[in-house]
Amino acid sequence: MRKIFINKIGIALLAMQFLISCEQSFDQPDIQNNPNAVTDVTVQTLLAGTMLGVAMLHEDTDVRIASMWAGELAGLSRAHQGFGQYIVSSQSFSWNVLYPVASQARLIQVKADVVGDKWTKGVGQVLEALVIAKATSLYGDVPYSQAFDETNFPTPVFDKQADVYKALQVTLDNAILNLSAPAGLAFTQQDFLYKGDVAKWKSAANTLKARLYLHTAEYDNAIASAAKGIKSQAANMLTPHGTSLGVDMNQNYDFFRVNRAGDTGFDGAYLPKLMQSRIASVNSKTDETALYNHYFKTGIIAPGSLDANTTDGAFMANSSHPILTYYENELIIAEAQARKNALNEALTALNSVRSGLANGYLHGATFPAAGRKYEPYALNDFSLTGIANPTKAATTQQAMLYEIIAQRYIIFLMQYEAFNDYRRLAKATPVVQLSIPLYVGSKKPQRFIYPQSEIATNPNVPAPLPDQFTNVPIF
């Protein structure tokens, strides 16, 4: 009897010991924490990561589709051949980078508020506006007022496009205000776009405002913002690139040369034709040969094919890629002034771009001097008999607008703004357009289609779903 009693105590003790050791077995660093990731970072570290996302969004598939639909690039094989024929569906598009990057930009602002810093908050606001501006210009109505607040708005509404544009102007005004603070956190090391130069961020915010005003045809506002915008090549917002694949390589090089060589090209695209028409033409002040060769090279992918110049031109592995530039800023002024028929002001702005090109400057690179000529225009070059009126436009205003939009078209190669122009110029008055042909069919592509993942998860996606040939409200 006593033995049984002892056994019982023994078993009970053993069982207790086991229970206690079981409870303790979860008391391990690799269980209490995730050993593979951090759960918080400083605002500067987040800033650098978010910038990279913004950079990616300016060199991604959306941009290449926009380039094809603007007629600058041709789809030749596989998926891009379809995109080039305007064959897309809801699964061709994704917001899985776009909105999360914008939400990182919003998180920067939250973290900046916690440490009471205005500068990083201002930069966060510029980054946010850059991303949402892309979203709304390509997709129309998009979430913004209820975005980035999962707790209160698990299915954010899609704001009207006009409201998004208005809200973006407010965001950028706030950004400029914050960036005007007398002091703030240093983030030189993390800021690979502007090395912590707050003044440059402020000018970039103004250029972006000007771009959005141009979209909404508010030309006075566009001129006013651009006046405070990027006023020198040194203030260009350019993404630097290196030669390491999957790390820092220019995404266009990666696409054109490495990952999807030959899937797109320039055979059959309108841009090379337009540039060819400005070589050895009556326009004796202009020779696009050098820039043409900077953009394109024959026979890289296959004998005789007109390819992106990935060898010694604009699309090398370490070529910088533009996000916001001095040229765009000046061309916004030029177009807005021309639309107001303030032709002298327009001419000054246009000539400042030509002066830059004459020195061979483009997006941080210098293209060769041979075959490079951009002499300043005079007003009478745009007269009916002028050298810079290839379409024989009836008025100087229309001729100059044509030259400005052609210059924009050339500068915007591999920037989605070319596709925004393509649609915007059909509506902006006076209507002056490049004669960009459609690749197939008779319907102009007008927008991107809402991504499948949004359709599947958010009941607020506009219904009926617009297809790619349906105009967005502002264009």
Add this chain to the structure above:
Amino acid sequence: MKKNLLFIFLFLLSYTIELHAQQNSQIRGSVKSSETGEAFPGVTIQVKGTTIGTITDANGTFTISASSTATALIFSAIGMKTVEEPISGRNVVNVTLSTDYKELNEVIITALGIKGERDKFASSVSTLEGKTIARSGETSLLTGLSGKTSGVLITRNGGDPGAGAYIQIRGQNTINGSAQPLFIIDGVPVSNASDNAGTAANNGIIQQSRINDINPEDIERMEVLKGASAAALWGTRAANGVIVITTKKGRNTNGKVNITFKSTVSFDRVNKMPALQRTYGQGLGGLYQQGNRNSFGDLISDRLGGQDTYITDPTAAGSQGVVVFPDGTNRYAIAPGTTANPHGGKNDQSTYDHTKDVFQTGHFTDNSLNISGGDSKSTFLVSYSNLNQDGVIKAFSNYKRNTARVNVGSQFMNWLRASANVGYTKVQSSRVQEGDNVDGIMLGGLRTPPDFDNSKPTGTFTNPAGQVFNDAHVSYRNPLGKDLSTIYSNPLWNINNNKNTSDVDRLIGTLQLDITPISWLNITGRTGIDNFTDNRLERFSRNSALYTNGFLSKNWISEKQFNTDVFAVANTTFNNDFSGSLLLGVNYNSRRRATLSGAISNLIVPTAPDILTNALNSNLSANNYNSLIRTYAYYAQAELQAYDMLFLTLTGRNESASTFGSETKNSFFFPSAALAWQFTKLNTLTDNDFLSFGKLRLTWGQVGIQPQPYQNFTTFGPAFYGDKDTFTRGLSSASTLYGGGYVRSNTAGNDFLRPERKSESEIGVDLRFLNNKITFSATGYSNRTKDVILALNVPSGTGYTIRNVNAAELSNKGLELDASANLLSKGNFNWNLSANFSLNRSNVVSLAGASVYTLPDSYMQNSSLIPGQPFGIFYSTDFLKNESGAYALDANGFPQGGTQNEIIGDPNPKWRGGLGSTFSYKNLSLFLLFDRIAGNDFFNGTRGSLYNFGTHGDQGHTVVAPAGSLKDVNGNIIAEGTAFQGQIKDFGGGPVAINQAWWQGRGTASTSASYKQFVEDGSASRLREITLSYSLKSASFRRLTHLSNVDFSITGRNLVLWTKYKGTDPEVNISGAGLSRGQDWFTNPNTKSILFSVRVMY
């Protein structure tokens, strides 16, 4: 102490005296086999109730001394029914042993590794003998199960040697993490990881399934526990079923050593490839163009013939330089075709079969040695095997597996038994690139124009300026081998230059103590480990398509699993009619996983060995991952038996796991109940001539699935942007250019995660007829998994794209039938037939409000979950339709690209069945196994992609436009009488021309116009196995050789395939063992084999 010694002495003395006091007699006799009527050597004979024993000699005779009190002799031999023969005072005892067909079926191994009686078991369990797996001709254990049991679906991941496989029991029950069953070897869970890590995941390298590290020859038997009630004691790891593997152990042979040596040689070939055209040459628009990606060029048969006209003068227009091949021949640029001369400078009419470029007859040799034996107290088994396989791909495709095993056990004292099983495996293998990958052998190979010769993949290139480049990579898009301009690898270059290897060391060991302190109580303590490391290497040589400047990555993966069970079983008999047992136990399990990888790109010395210092620091990247999961649980099982016909089993497991969210409760209870009723024990049914046995089964149980580790945290990580959507390799903050930025993960953490919970009910019958000659069993089941953890897509406007939530609900219903019959038994001739049939209907019950969830590993057919639909249904595009549901044709009579998704296919089979037949005559036997999988859709992305390039077999036709001309998709008119490469088709608006314009626009899987046009019926029937074997075991042979027997066999594996599917054998899947099923995108093909094997037993 002294007292004790004295006692022992007295005891020994009394024992000796006793021996002397008894009269010993010699008993002689012989043993014969009932099958052959011949003498049976090697039979163990034991005097009942003693340790005295002997074995029969080569003539089948024996002599044994037994005391006068001995009552009976026990005769036993492997594979024969054990006979207890009463001595009844005789001096000569002759016995005939009959083959024991039922041995396997009479017992069952339960989830805890305990033997039970099958006829008392209520849940549905399939048992497979080790030898049927070994006989199948598969080198891997998983694929060796194919077609042999109902309710189990096995799909190999590809035809590469050592390729892993996907196994699914009764449908898919989870979304998150692995949907693979839990594997238990000798009572201890082991890893069946088949993870793809690093860049290999993107580059289409098929990884192995770790369970295939087990040598099939080491397996005694395997039980597939399909039902939840059978598996419930494994709690949150058992929702996908449990497979219990029992390894071979030594037997009591009275000291005789049994030696078995088996040697197999196999020859393997690709069993099916897509059809390719050989009519039209490289180029487009009907014109030849060298280096062009397409095969819409000139009509090859119209060429002049003979040597091509080369542009040899470096100053001539169109000169590209020259490539000189190792055999001294060279190649220059060829002038492109023109409207006047569509062939240009291309004269040669030769064409090449690119389905054969890189393939050969593969082979393997498999040798295994098994030595075992034992006496009444201890048993041992030692085994070694060596498998050496060269795959059907000519180079860098092999699999070498060496295994060693020691299983020992000893009954140290009558209350203590100890055993240890230790297995070591070493696997080394190389695999080639496949899939959606510009270096993939199928992608580059099948896209090659028929008039391009891939057999010269390297050479020396000299450009027109005279610069010389050695080690040029010559491919169809880079026909002169220009430096860094490959685009698509030549598959022959790829298999000789790009390398992917895996080197695995694995140790699995269990130690078990069984203590029987009192006759009714048994205590078992069992501890096991499963540790492996997998060293993987990936190398892209300079001038490869994907990494033009070369790439090297090394990945070290290690997993360590530790598992301990302690349980006690108490048996009791209440009275004549009622008895029962109670089991109480605890389980502790710990799993650690760690990966470490380093990679470099832009190799400085292209020919250097595989060292990570061979690049600039800026081109070096590294990462690591660690996880720890711990689980502990208490469990109990009660068994009650009434009137020898009702058997009730109740189990319960209370479990805590470290992966449960911190805000949820820390333990969950998983119960089960199972009732078996042998209704043939009813008085009215006993001694029924027709129905020999009948059992009705009812079970219910709950099992679960643990969350993956660390899903409760929202984390920040180094910024990286780029995935398959971007068509580029992306940007990473690891660059010195980008300041080391971090971003918040797009996946929101969840502190409330709890285990998924699957409830399953089963009802079934087991029947045997005509004196057990015919057996039949049927099981119906219905299960429902609640709280399924879903990486739920959330609107990206929230800032997150994914939140892990216990959200979804899935259900499966199904029916499983198994039957076998001894159809004919006449003299020495025997014919056995066995069949199995199963069907499963899965249903996504709810997705927590989401309307669609697309599985992350799916291709463009979008395997998705949609409430009310089967699991993994294809949800993607089809052509635009009008209100009546017909295609809305454009003005030219062609359907137009769809822009929204719809359901376009279902990869789940309607039913599966297997039919096996064994014919035997004396020592000769023939086994045939057919199986069929029916009604499953398969996405043939390979065909969809090849259409874009013009190389598919459907594209080799020349048609002539009929009277009235034809329009193509772009509205171009093809005049009457004009011949063109294509087809004439009528979509409902009159005949139209299907030509390059169609295939490069809406008629390809490269665009989203309609993916439905590439969804095909993947139904397939196959002769999975045919084995002819002969066993040499006559008495004269045994006398002559002193061997027990020698078996010869010839096996054909996967020899015949009947399917309408147009691609490779549809029993492959491009995304491996992932959840998306039925997708093909340049997957490496499957194989068929012929094996010869000989087994020698001493």
